[in-house]
Amino acid sequence: xxxxxxxxxxxxxxxxxxxxxxxxxxxxxxxxxxxxxxxxxxxxxxxxxxxxxxxxxxxxxxxxxxxxxxxxxxxxxxxxxxxxxxxxxxxxxxxxxxxxxxxxxxxxxxxxxxxxxxxxxxxxxxxxxxxxxxxxxxxxxxxxxxxxxxxxxxxxxxxxx
Amino acid sequence: xxxxxxxxxxxxxxxxxxxxxxxxxxxxxxxxxxxxxxxxxxxxxxxxxxxxxxxxxxxxxxxxxxxxxxxxxxxxxxxxxxxxxxxxxxxxxxxxxxxxxxxxxxxxxxxxxxxxxxxxxxxxxxxxxxxxxxxxxxxxxxxxxxxxxxxxxxxxxxxxxxxxxxxxxxxxxxxxxxxxxxxxxxxxxxxxxxxxxxxx
Amino acid sequence: xxxxxxxxxxxxxxxxxxxxxxxxxxxxxxxxxxxxxxxxxxxxxxxxxxxxxxxxxxxxxxxxxxxxxxxx
Numbered sequence: 001x002x003x004x005x006x007x008x009x010x011x012x013x014x015x016x017x018x019x020x021x022x023x024x025x026x027x028x029x030x031x032x033x034x035x036x037x038x039x040x041x042x043x044x045x046x047x048x049x050x051x052x053x054x055x056x057x058x059x060x061x062x063x064x065x066x067x068x069x070x071x072x073x074x075x076x077x078x079x080x081x082x083x084x085x086x087x088x089x090x091x092x093x094x095x096x097x098x099x100x101x102x103x104x105x106x107x108x109x110x111x112x113x114x115x116x117x118x119x120x121x122x123x124x125x126x127x128x129x130x131x132x133x134x135x136x137x138x139x140x141x142x143x144x145x146x147x148x149x150x151x152x153x154x155x156x157x158x159x160x161x
Numbered sequence: 162x163x164x165x166x167x168x169x170x171x172x173x174x175x176x177x178x179x180x181x182x183x184x185x186x187x188x189x190x191x192x193x194x195x196x197x198x199x200x201x202x203x204x205x206x207x208x209x210x211x212x213x214x215x216x217x218x219x220x221x222x223x224x225x226x227x228x229x230x231x232x233x234x235x236x237x238x239x240x241x242x243x244x245x246x247x248x249x250x251x252x253x254x255x256x257x258x259x260x261x262x263x264x265x266x267x268x269x270x271x272x273x274x275x276x277x278x279x280x281x282x283x284x285x286x287x288x289x290x291x292x293x294x295x296x297x298x299x300x301x302x303x304x305x306x307x308x309x310x311x312x313x314x315x316x317x318x319x320x321x322x323x324x325x326x327x328x329x330x331x332x333x334x335x336x337x338x339x340x341x342x343x344x345x346x347x348x349x350x351x352x353x354x355x356x357x358x359x360x361x
Numbered sequence: 362x363x364x365x366x367x368x369x370x371x372x373x374x375x376x377x378x379x380x381x382x383x384x385x386x387x388x389x390x391x392x393x394x395x396x397x398x399x400x401x402x403x404x405x406x407x408x409x410x411x412x413x414x415x416x417x418x419x420x421x422x423x424x425x426x427x428x429x430x431x432x433x
Contacts, residue, residue: 001165003299010292023275024318025319235406263390
């Protein structure tokens with residue numbers, strides 16, 4: 001597609017834009033609302049999500065402060081995600097974590113209960129994972145296996161937008 | 162893939178400078194986004210509460226590209242100037258108009274439109290270049306024209322752009338859209354599109 | 362839009378199909394070719410969503426009642 005306008009046209013039109021900030025599109029909170037509208041009951045998968053975030057962090061030898069820094073989040077947000085499944089995380093926080101973990105954001109959003117469940121077997125896998133994982137100072141063999149199996153399971157799920 | 166010569170205004174000098182509009186976001190643009198745009202955005206988000214972050218900070222253009230590239234109904238655009246990325250847009254061409262006079266007729270819907278952080282007053286004032294938003298709206302109108310949609314376009318405005326779309330582009334405000342987190346939805350009529358293309 | 366090299370095909374339609382095509386062309390303010398191309402783009406986009414495991418839903422604006430459109 002070719003856009004052909006005179007220089008005068010740009011002069012006039014850009015004067016109207018001035019110093020305004022121009023953007024359009026889907027904001028970060030829509031997905032949460034969509035999940036709310038769909039009456040999603042996310043508690044079980046959200047427990048797995050919190051556990052997963054915690055184990056990922058510990059597997060890297062990071063504390064919550066380091067994870068928050070690397071993900072561009074507040075430490076309180078990380079602790080809330082790890083410890084309070086009743087609390088709904090911000091979609092943007094989940095996006096940041098997905099980017100850091102190099103995992104599909106859609107699957108993590110689904111685990112966090114921010115979008116309607118649609119990945120077959122994800123809930124079951126999440127519940128099994130949460131059940132096998134216990135909070136300990138360092139990952140034991142069982143936890144490491146559970147963690148790695150879950151990473152592998154979510155990595156294999158095709159990415160969605 | 163076609164390139165158009167467009168203009169942006171360098172705010173520091175007040176001069177129009179030549180820029181390039183490409184009707185496809187290429188891998189080169191995505192690499193520029195990753196190397197220059199995304200780090201600035203991440204730095205901006207660091208330590209800020211979610212509500213204080215730019216509304217589009219989570220948009221992953223690289224991930225989005227994998228989704229839209231095989232689809233005929235999506236059209237992507239990139240603006241570059243002086244070797245730097247200045248704006249990105251993704252539009253789709255199969256949505257329907259909502260204004261009663263053109264209800265049900267196809268429009269070009271702007272799915273995502275973002276200007277580079279350095280072209281936003283939130284990051285630097287005055288912004289480095291003005292006009293990336295204008296060029297993108299012009300591109301959407303032109304695409305609509307070429308598809309036979311007579312310039313009809315629609316979009317959901319982010320942030321502070323409502324006045325720009327309503328008062329400067331002449332788009333009709335159609336209320337808050339519950340499906341888009343209550344964002345204001347705007348549509349351009351054929352008549353306004355013609356006016357936008359030609360005179361102002 | 363970059364495909365300047367266009368291919369021509371003959372499309373055989375029944376009278377009913379042609380009537381629908383003409384009606385849609387009038388409603389959408391498009392040529393009959395425009396309608397067919399729009400239909401192709403729309404079907405491809407919907408098919409891609411369905412393949413990703415998503416559903417196509419319609420919502421009644423007044424009642425907010427949702428119904429799923431099943432695509433064959």
